[in-house]
Amino acid sequence: MIHRIVKYGDPVLEKRCEPVANFNTPELNQLIEDMFETMYHGRGIGLAAPQIAIGKRLTVIDTSAGEDPAQKLVLINPEIIATDGSQTGEEGCLSIPGFREPVTRAMRATVKAQNAAGEWFEITGEELLARAIQHETDHLNGVLFLTYLSPLKRDMIRRKIKKLQKSGEWD
Ligand code: NI
Numbered sequence: 555m556i557h558r559i560v561k562y563g564d565p566v567l568e569k570r571c572e573p574v575a576n577f578n579t580p581e582l583n584q585l586i587e588d589m590f591e592t593m594y595h596g597r598g599i600g601l602a603a604p605q606i607a608i609g610k611r612l613t614v615i616d617t618s619a620g621e622d623p624a625q626k627l628v629l630i631n632p633e634i635i636a637t638d639g640s641q642t643g644e645e646g647c648l649s650i651p652g653f654r655e656p657v658t659r660a661m662r663a664t665v666k667a668q669n670a671a672g673e674w675f676e677i678t679g680e681e682l683l684a685r686a687i688q689h690e691t692d693h694l695n696g697v698l699f700l701t702y703l704s705p706l707k708r709d710m711i712r713r714k715i716k717k718l719q720k721s722g723e724w725d
Pocket of ligand 1: 648649689693
């Protein structure tokens with residue numbers, strides 16, 4: 555099932571999410587499937603549970619955008635345990651449609667997370683995957699990419715979004 559994606563301005567996007575405690579359940583498996591479906595529908599490469607109004611520490615990533623099933627990644631209760639290097643590139647977010655800005659992130663990121671069965675694993679991503687891991691893990695801590703922009707740029711985007719909200723173009 556495709557869920558509605560929550561947009562910037564909804565408080566659920568700026569709250570720290572709660573850990574997932576129940577694994578191996580039909581509900582969790584369905585939620586993961588729905589998140590991939592919603593992400594592909596929105597043409598994103600990552601989606602975090604708060605983006606569909608669920609305040610849980612769960613995110614899905616696919617840097618191949620549906621081209622390669624082997625790239626599908628589910629991160630539950632993820633913690634970034636190591637980073638190195640740096641990269642600057644355009645970043646967007648399905649919850650902030652229409653706005654893409656250069657963001658500097660670590661070039662490599664190692665994350666420790668649980669899978670749908672509750673098993674812990676580690677994965678190291680580089681470049682785009684590292685960026686997605688950092689962006690999505692941030693979501694679970696209520697942090698959006700706007701945080702990394704200059705105050706001037708951030709305020710400009712906020713003002714544009716406020717206008718869109720007023721004219722009913724931001725739902
Ligand atoms: Ni995002």
